[in-house]
Amino acid sequence: MTGYILRRLAYMVPVLFLITLFIFFLVRFVPGDPAAIMLGTRASEENTAELRAYLKLDEPYWVQYGVFMRNLASGDLGDSIRQRRPVTDILMERLPPTLFLVTYAAILSVLITAPLATAAALNRGRWIDQAVRVYALVALAMPAYWIGMMLLQVFAVKMQVFPVAGYGDGFLGHLESLFLPALALALAVSSILIRSLRNSILETLGADYVRTARAKGLNGRSVFVWHVLRNSAMSTATILAVNLAFLIGGTTIVETIFAVPGMGQLLVKAIFDRDYPIIQGMTLAIGVLVLFINLITDISYAILDPRLSYS
């Protein structure tokens, strides 16, 4: 197991390296002096010169990259141009709402997917199956910004059932404030999950051990709950993990619409402010987040699934 975890960590290294390389060059490909770009338009001559020296911008790229990595290792991502304080501090404030939103959306998407996919699989080829298929197609093509705006206008502005914006206070406050944004995200993700879960249930229904359980005389419902759903849950978790990047990408849109103070909203804002240290920091954080959650998912499988040997 330790060997597997180590190998899994080693596999992350080249990807992490490319992510740092990407955000390193991101700022350097913007036309103009990187130091001036990172300090914004109101920076003084001395400050710019100071940063140039600090980041060794007159040296070749590989030296600059070395400095960049050294700073990164000590948690220094530079200062935000707009907010004039360290990007790392801002990141720590922005991380919890995004994590909450993503987890919430993932749970909601499973709650939407499981019953629909089950109904479709058990009624294969009948109208319920067709209806679920149409739902999946519509959810796939439905823009998150559009359904987000509609939910906001109808349930928050007009009917005032949910707060219009923000993150709320305390756990219940978060649950209430983030319900609509999480729902908008969950609808988009459910389109991908439903098809996979439906097919996975159909596959399991035909498996030998399910037939054996039936032959033993277990009734249909308990076979379904204990054997079919449990196995399909595993595959749904896999598909969810695979599409995690898609889910996190969607936060840029819904956080902007619902004014959730998370990383996605900040990233979009930073582009209008030309706040490049923030753009670098948020992009890196999102990449690391995806890698980290994927790692946890893989390790949980290794622990949970005794059939697979990872030594």
Added chain:
Amino acid sequence: MSAATATTSTRAPTTLSAAGEPAASRASGQWRRFVNPLLVLGGVIVGLAILFVIVYPMVSPHSPTEPNFSVETFAPSSWAHPLGTDNFGRDTLTRLAYGGRIDLVIAFAATSVTLVVGGALGLAAGYFGGWFDSLLMRLVDFTLTLPYLVLVIALVAVLGTGAWNIVYAIWLVGWVAYTRIIRAETLVARRLEYVEAARVIGMGEHRIMFRHILPNVVSAALIFAMADMVLNILVSTSLSFLGLGVQPPNPEWGLMVAEARDFFLRDWRLITYPGLAVLVVGAGFGLIGDGLAQALRPRG
């Protein structure tokens, strides 16, 4: 968005089938596979959408951008304005047509180039392997780790806002999905017997790659390309919605939704129509993708 489509297929070559059949009926049999309800419905939806965005701007007497205060703002549907007018008295249907034109051009430009380039890279990586393959796969891992939307947004931060910059940003990151799919398919196809046979009788590498492997692997990429069209329409309209793409007063579906947000309680139609347009066109491409999958992979 789409690991689901990346399954491998080992379709047998069709050249050996139907020995004594007349060529004409064999060809019609080939053709009949493509006449399935999904494909036809999707084709009709997308065809009508393309027709609409090309023809309607030519016949519409209204300007998509110039405010027109001589007509009623938020006007209800009428013969002159089939979907009514917006807050500037501009004809909504005309704006939808011009906006859709931009969105379809962006999505097509983005998808077609990534399909060809990504596919070619995947074919080469799968066929030749080696360091080129390893390097390419690390790039693919990296790109798939960062959310597509975040990558495109980060690149637009460098390139600047605007419709074509979205296309360039997608070109830079969109190819990886095709590379991964085609590479996986090529790895399978490379071991098929008739490819071995072609090699044994001394055919050149290029001929084997393009004449024997490519036809076998291209269907997976085409099916994915339809899902990718949906994704690219969603990404480009999302960026315009955020203010990073097409700029006002030009019409664009995502931007139209953003502009209508302040008027929802006054007139819900302004937000609803452009979103529906995205949805219908996206669903059309989705149906074509499903139909192609049915036609090209009978087992699937």
